[in-house]
Every structure is written in structure tokens, then in C-alpha cells.
Amino acid sequence: MAGIVVVFDFDKTIIDCDSDNWVVDELGFTDLFNQLLPTLPWNTLMDRMMMELHSHGKTIENIVEVLQKIPIHPRVIPAIKAAHASGCDLRVVSDANTFFIETILKHLGIRDCFSEINTNPGFVDEEGKLRILPYHDFNKCPHGCSLCPSNMCKGLIIERIQNSISPEENKRFIYLGDGAGDYCPSLRLKEKYFMMPRKNFPVWDLICKDPLLVKAEIHEWSDGDDLERILLQLINKISIEESAQFISADCKLQTLSVSAHEPFPQVLRVQQ
Numbered sequence: 001m002a003g004i005v006v007v008f009d010f011d012k013t014i015i016d017c018d019s020d021n022w023v024v025d026e027l028g029f030t031d032l033f034n035q036l037l038p039t040l041p042w043n044t045l046m047d048r049m050m051m052e053l054h055s056h057g058k059t060i061e062n063i064v065e066v067l068q069k070i071p072i073h074p075r076v077i078p079a080i081k082a083a084h085a086s087g088c089d090l091r092v093v094s095d096a097n098t099f100f101i102e103t104i105l106k107h108l109g110i111r112d113c114f115s116e117i118n119t120n121p122g123f124v125d126e127e128g129k130l131r132i133l134p135y136h137d138f139n140k141c142p143h144g145c146s147l148c149p150s151n152m153c154k155g156l157i158i159e160r161i162q163n164s165i166s167p168e169e170n171k172r173f174i175y176l177g178d179g180a181g182d183y184c185p186s187l188r189l190k191e192k193y194f195m196m197p198r199k200n201f202p203v204w205d206l207i208c209k210d211p212l213l214v215k216a217e218i219h220e221w222s223d224g225d226d227l228e229r230i231l232l233q234l235i236n237k238i239s240i241e242e243s244a245q246f247i248s249a250d251c252k253l254q255t256l257s258v259s260a261h262e263p264f265p266q267v268l269r270v271q272q
């Protein structure tokens with residue numbers, strides 16, 4: 001059942017806060033962050049904040065320690081593991097950075113569930129300082145999307161992923177997100193795909209203004225319990241549809257060996 005691509009935003013979708021704010025707040029740099037916020041784009045500000053942390057004696061180890069304490073809803077990890085175990089191709093599309101995301105996913109033991117992490121590059125330089133760079137080099141080649149911040153258009157990333165899969169594979173997409181940056185990709189999802197906006201968060205507000213602009217089927221969620229239940233239900237629903245198509249296309253239906261004891265098709269057990 002490799003017919004489903006599940007794309008997750010990271011902040012406030014997989015984890016239950018914003019990792020950038022979390023690191024800055026936990027290390028005691030909220031005031032400086034707020035002071036600089038009106039003067040710099042977010043991505044540039046995060047690079048600057050990492051420089052400030054370094055010059056005030058905060059080490060990479062200090063950053064890793066706070067990342068490992070990041071809040072996450074207890075049902076999100078089981079949901080991700082179940083989706084992965086059912087054969088879905090899971091990917092991350094996030095405006096955080098590779099260092100934060102890799103550190104957190106490895107710590108949570110779910111890094112290997114994801115085939116791809118699309119985010120801003122984050123790396124430790126020779127001075128032991130974390131650098132955070134833009135995903136798109138906006139000076140050399142601006143992405144040209146008016147909905148998105150200059151460092152990242154998630155819509156372009158989704159388009160790239162959609163185009164990288166041949167139409168014959170007939171994959172279905174499920175996209176989960178909360179932020180304004182998740183609105184652009186939601187507009188690019190095709191019919192028969194699924195959009196899971198977090199209820200009462202910016203992407204949900206934007207979608208609600210004119211839901212007809214989104215071709216994908218919309219399923220809102222509020223917390224990790226919802227996320228797990230709805231995501232696994234959608235995966236189940238798609239799997240049943242795929243099996244039904246397979247059966248109708250195959251006149252040798254009788255030869256399918258379905259155990260009488262096991263209701264068919266039982267792809268996923270959805271926990272209530």
C-alpha cells in the first residue's frame with residue numbers, strides 16, 4: 001500500500017509549539033528576539049539569534065538539550081509510526097531548519113519514518129555556532145510567490161514532490177499543517193487529495209475565507225488525538241478505495257485469497 005504520500009508541517013503540527021520560539025524562550029533570549037523581530041525577516045532573525053546565543057556563551061549542547069524537551073502531544077508519535085508502518089511515504093515540509101528537526105525527530109525515535117525533510121539548511125560552523133540559511137536563495141533566484149516568505153514557498157516544494165511522482169503511480173496526498181505558510185501548498189493540492197488544516201490556526205482561517213479555492217478534501221483537526229484519528233481514517237479510506245478499484249479492474253476476483261476470519265481490507269487499526 002505505497003499509494004499515499006503524507007506531508008507534515010513540523011511546528012505546531014508534529015510538535016506542539018514553534019521550535020524557533022521554544023529555543024529562544026528556553027535559553028532566555030525572548031526580549032532580544034522581540035526587539036529584533038520588526039527589523040528582520042524571520043529566517044534571517046533566527047540566524048542572527050543563533051549568533052547572539054553563541055556570543056553569550058550558549059553552546060550547541062545547550063540548544064540540543066532544550067530541543068530534546070520540546071512539547072509533543074502523546075498521540076502524534078503513534079500516529080506517525082502507524083502511518084509509516086502501513087506503507088505511506090512520509091515527508092516533512094517546514095520553515096524551521098534541518099538541525100532542529102533532525103535533532104528532535106532522532107530524539108523521538110521517528111527520524112527513519114520520513115523519506116525526506118524539506119526545510120531551511122541548519123548547520124554548525126567551524127566556531128561551533130549554529131547557522132540557519134534560507135531554503136530558497138532569494139537574492140539569486142526569488143521564488144516569485146506572493147503568498148509566501150522570501151526564504152521558502154511550501155507550494156513550490158509540494159509541486160516538486162507531486163511532479164517527481166509519475167501519474168501512473170496514482171499517489172494520493174494528505175497534507176497536515178497549521179500556519180499561514182501551509183496555505184500556498186493547500187491551494188496546489190489536486191482533487192482527490194486531502195488537506196488537514198489545524199482548526200482555529202492561521203491556515204484554517206485562510207481556507208475558511210473561501211474553501212472552494214482548495215480542490216482537496218478538507219478535514220480539520222484540533223489536537224494530537226484528532227490528528228491520529230483523522231489521519232489513520234483517511235489512510236484506511238484511501239486503502240479501501242484502492243482495493244475496490246483493484247478488485248473491479250480484476251475479473252479474477254474469485255482467486256483473491258481473503259481469509260474469512262479477517263475482515264477485508266484491514267489495513268490499519270484506528271484507535272479511538
Ligand SMILES: [Mg+2]
Pocket residue numbers: 009010011012013177178179
Ligand atoms: Mg507549523
Ligand SMILES: [Zn+2]
Pocket residue numbers: 145146147148152153154155156184185
Ligand atoms: Zn508560495
